[in-house]
Amino acid sequence: MASVKLYVYDLSNGMARQLSRQLTGRQIDGIWHTSVVVFGKEIFYGQGIDITAPGRSHHGQPMQIIDMGETALDEETFDEYIQEMRQHYTADKYHLLEFNCNSFTDDCVGFLTGGNIPSFIKDLPTDFLSTPFGAALRPTIDAMYRRPAAGAAPSQAAPSAPAATNQQLAASILQAVASQAQTGAGRPAQAVQPTQATNSLTAPMHIITNPATFNNFLKGHKAAVAFFTSETCPPCKMIEPVFERLAEEKGPHGGRSGAGFAKVDIDVGMGRNLASEWGIRATPTFMFFLGGKKVDELKGADQGELRTQIDLLLFQAFPPHPHTAISMPAIQALSMKSIIFSQVPPIDTVLSKLTASIDSSSTTAKEKIKSTLAKTVVPYLKSRFSPPNASAILPSAKPEMLTAWLQATVSSVDALPTGDLFPLVDMWRLAFLDPSVGTWTTQLILPGSGAPNPATLFLGKAAAANDAPAGDKGARNVLLTALRLLCNAFSSPTLARRLLQDARARGALTEVLVPSLLHADAPVRTAAASLAFNVAATVQVARVEAVRTGKGGREEDEDGEGAEEWRVEIVSALLEAVDREKASEEVVHRLVAALAFFLRLIPGYETQVKPLLEVLQSRDILKRKLTRGEGWDGEGGISKKDARKLVSEVAEKLCA
Template sequence: MDVQLLVYDLSQGLARQMSMGFLGFQLDAIYHTSIELNGREYVYDGGILAIQPYSSHLGHPFEKVPLGTTTRTIAAIEVHLDTLRPRFTAAAYDLFRHNCNTFTDTFSHFLVGHGIPAHITGMPDAVLATPMGRMLLPQLMQSGMTGGNRGANGGGSLLGLQETAQPATPIPAAPVANGRPSHLHHTLRLPSFSNVDATQPVLFGKVPPLDKLLSKLGDEVAAQPVVHDLRVYLEGKAANTKSVSTPDLASLGKFVRESVTTLPRATLFAAVDLFRCSLADARVSAFFAAEEVDHATVQSVVGVVNSEDVPYALRLVTLQMACNLFGAPAAAARSLLSDAILRAALVQLVSASFLDDAHVSARSAAASLLFNIAVTARKTKTPAQALPADDQVELAASVVEAIGQEQASAGALQGMLAALGHLVYEASLDGELADLLRVLDAAGVVASKARQFPEEPLIAEVGAELLGKGLLA
């Protein structure tokens, strides 16, 4: 598939007219970019979105730059975008350092093996190096974002979608005590981790071809009423049918638990995958996260994967199933961590899955599950109680080891770094977690990946800032 960089001018021609006189050098545009691929335009606009090409208020780009041809499949691209979403949120947006061009540069590396043109990524530094540039650039960008035709929603976002010149969700000021920040981490430049309230869990909601999936279960199982109802529900969701009813959730749980005890391990993944799809609905995940007694259904699936040498497909869908539980409303998601038995099982699932050297998707999904666990713990009033020190230490040890061993996938590494960052942010500097990270030389382990993955910005943010400066006692 051909990959095109779409280049827009936020200044609407002002940069070309004014730059020589004010800056002393010619600047053709205040660049905003997106990626056109397979009939969609991918853009960082308060989140990573796929829109109809040229449908924003910016209209058509003034330039289209061919980046090359990607051999990645659409499925692989969607998985990679899921790993990027926790980094490219509304709260993480920075006008100069973490913007739409940062996203397209990162996405381009994954698609075609190289970034976008350097004159685009280097534009903020070139302009900000001049006194007049430091004064004019924010105004020029703000003009492009709020002027001209606006989006259909009537708001002042860059594309008429979500993005604004400032983060859509304001980053709260760092807590202070006696005039000083209450934690060393609040003084560091950590845009990916400073506003956890705006961070969303990683979910796996894509529904596979249901005919093919049900055929794995066999005619007798597929004909069960609960499976029929589940299929109708999933097809209705996929078709965006309004007011689609959920299947009977108690019956669904019973079906999954019975499948664990009756189906061969080689086909059990199909039943778990159906369950995983349903959990992408917050109504369903809320029931299994907070209402079902002892989390019996989830425990039955995770218990099998933790206790047996199961096929890769079953491990993968179990990781994705567990991720989707954290899409439940906040109070329900927190109850997952308050169940000590389930929490221990999830910690074991993550740690063991990081050891799967043969399957990058399993390692990526394990990173996503750790990310969801760490973010949910941070959102509680007492994070240390939500995720006790023993669990923090085990998860940190496993993910640091996984980071050190990751050789194949930039996406998996990025997910691991994001998960580790949320696990460590605001941790006690004299606690067990901090001590472990120092003993493991976690900062050095992360920094060592820069040579192999030179385009990954989280290496510096997590390695040098959070684990370097941020662990100074």
């Protein structure tokens, strides 16, 4: 018996741990390279398969050594296996994400011990590809390994501003990692205590060469598709690009459910043994597995049938959300476009009020603040929102102006009483109608930016205003204007998603929204109901798109830490607000529309949400809005036809 060890290295030399959260929004502790150490040799894959004395490779000393058990095989048998694998693990096939050193070590460990390498290593550091930033880098990574077609000029996707700097930094790191992985460049890693990665990435297709690895693959995927192929099979070469595209499209993405995809070349490694075990008599053959058990098989290169079988497998493994089978015409007729507040106040009057407050404050930056407002902000607002004629070309805010304005705003928030801030909040409310402001603000919410952002800067003051005495008009005005500002901020889809995905921003927003839904002032309640609708519409847009593309509509959590608890809080708050609102049909309409969007296609509807709705007596609360009496002050309940249809549909189909 010989011991089998796994040597673990970080190809980024610590850069992944330091920069991953800033670049991707997720913590990735290393870009892992592994070697197998057995029979006194260290074996690894990069520029082909290499063998050195343990710890003497160009990677230096390992960060971690993991005991993988013992092998009953003799050295001669293993050497024969490595010789066979050299034909498969060649330098030209190396890909940083999809076919790399960890693919090789997983095969070797499977051959030697019947086990596999730890999942935090096996599922390569590609989790960032599930983020918009990572997806933008995918062409750069592929360009490192995929040769252009004959006669074609090399191309490289250019990063778009303002993310260009981060993309260039990440691309340079990946180039360095690829170089170290394949050519031996890079300094030795220092030995450290064993670590665990907090996130990992999954390649879209697994390359499998032995039965042990295949069995582990089946155990790791609720739904799985295996493609048995051969180098000498022309139909296999024709269908392989289709299979790769389906792996990208139907595989797991960003934590969402999908099928595992495996390619088994029967002429490589122990592929013949694996083919014999599963009765493969011809290639190409596709096998479909559910819960580790074979449920179907397809022989031949039929693209249409392959896609159909994969879709059926996913339907069986991850049944669609129950709401996809229910007709909801009133809910489906709702526009998912954000409610905005576009009224333009007299800008000079707003500036005069704000200037007077600044003059009476104790801040030492009075002149700088007033100069920024008068010389840059107000001219921009006038040219954008008070053009001389309807056909005028509207200017977009420039980052330099917005940065200066944000600095002046931070100084003003610190220096002015809450009640004196509403003119400044109102200026930002207008600005968020400019799409360029939403794009700029989104970057301020990226992890590691370190900058405050105007979308959430006033939330602390607004939360305090919710607790102010009823007669405090200044506090009420700040609260009302801040809610309207947030409504306008949600007109930017990218900013809206970022606000809801960031746990801190979402928590601050919720702290203002929930009590505002029950505020004594009707305009405040209207603005709060509008904001609730915009938040819910943002959630609904993502769910509908996920269902449309086949990547959602199942009972799995949505993006964002603490999302499940947050949904419960919002749904409960909306029901309480509907219950208490007995005068404004507009408020009820917006509240129920928000409730509809939160409930439709919600994860865990049958097991978690439906019981909650019963406890909260949601159906009875909604039904009372349709009749005069306890639930409504007007004759016969709410009168608007569209509102009545919506209330009835939500009560009967989502809360029943």
